[in-house]
């Protein structure tokens with residue numbers, strides 16, 4: 364195959380969240396002159412988890428013209444204001460990583476600098492008291508306000524989300540072929556993928572292939588032999604047990620992440636059920652013990668059999684190689700602590716669309732895509748590692764190992780800068796902005812030694828007034844918010860579109 368062959372026929376291998384999101388988005392944005400086929404197996408399950416998201420999901424929903432109420436109805440979704448981290452710093456401790464901003468910042472210094480001085484002078488409450496999202500989560504409140512000042516994401520049923528995306532994709536002309544991919548046929552000279560042979564005997568030809576086959580990475584990993592950068596030394600969790608349970612109480616607007624002796628447990632509340640799971644490292648904990656943690660931690664009747672999922676944290680050495688782009692788990696996985704995988708799926712899709720090789724595959728496009736995805740993935744990895752590394756747990760070897768391990772140079776620089784100056788380095792494309800790093804660093808017990816000198820331009824009285832004003836304004840907004848589940852019910856009932 365000629366590298367500069369026009370790209371007309373796109374083949375997506377795999378129909379999990381990655382496959383159907385790629386199909387729906389490509390078809391509805393640039394699909395007019397493309398012939399898009401998705402091949403999925405009816406025998407091989409999707410990973411079946413991936414139910415907590417980050418706010419960027421709204422961007423892809425805008426592209427796909429998905430109305431929020433339609434979406435929440437279709438996926439039995441709930442709102443998510445952030446994540447409650449329990450036992451992560453020390454046993455019994457907790458903090459909230461919210462999607463919102465804490466207090467008001469100035470051009471030179473974030474709010475935490477003002478808070479540090481106010482706290483020193485006993486004028487300020489705990490840092491979390493200055494985030495509306497945190498207080499709303501604690502009080503189980505949520506609403507769309509007139510000023511739209513709550514930042515949020517969603518919890519969703521991943522199987523139902525796949526169906527929603529499939530419907531959009533098929534409505535936009537995507538053809539679905541059911542069958543197991545048995546063989547990937549490569550072009551003798553170029554080494555590009557030419558076609559997929561299915562167990563049904565069918566041959567599926569294409570110009571550009573998108574590998575969404577999950578952890579198997581059949582196209583990029585197996586056929587094109589693109590290697591894997593293993594991050595297990597920094598992120599040793601390599602397995603999870605997941606189970607769905609019946610809801611016993613109205614859904615709260617946040618994910619719970621509860622640190623255990625050698626791993627952690629998630630709780631994701633949907634309208635009709637709760638998603639539960641235990642993430643652990645088999646080097647520190649047996650599968651039997653993890654299963655016991657899972658079953659003792661649930662508070663509702665199980666609706667499914669507990670399912671064991673094994674993984675290796677890391678990323679493919681290339682995300683795009685020859686005429687194959689990997690999206691989703693086939694390109695790597697950074698464990699689910701901050702619910703970032705679906706975000707990385709949509710980033711890969713958006714980058715692929717913006718660099719789409721209509722006139723033929725060009726190595727410059729491939730390089731740009733790979734650079735971007737590598738950098739976004741590594742930045743997210745460092746943010747996840749931060750939670751594990753910065754803690755004072757000494758009740759298990761797992762936590763001692765994580766505290767003492769070497770982290771990336773970039774993360775070490777972030778930690779040193781924050782500790783010494785309260786400064787956060789932020790890049791334009793970072794998913795987690797200054798406020799996220801500050802909440803997690805302080806939540807995990809790291810307080811800067813000093814605040815920015817601009818804060819001292821304020822008199823004690825002005826600082827006191829400023830801090831009081833932040834508190835009263837948040838309290839006022841908080842009291843106007845209804846209970847999350849009541850708001851959700853009302854919002855869904857009022858919307859007649861679906």
Ligand code: FAD
Nearest residue numbers: 377378379381404409410413415544577691692699704705
């Ligand atoms: P899969 O869901 O595995 O889909 C693979 C597809 O390929 C399937 O359709 C399968 O049938 C098909 N396939 C495979 N082999 C063949 C073959 N030979 N022939 C034909 N078809 C084939 N992400 C988040 O954003 N938030 C979370 O809270 C979150 N939690 C997670 C918790 C855990 C424990 C794990 C492991 C992951 C979590 N993720 C989370 C990640 C999220 O689940 C995935 O990113 C998402 O589901 C996308 O998966 P996928 O489509 O890449 O792969």
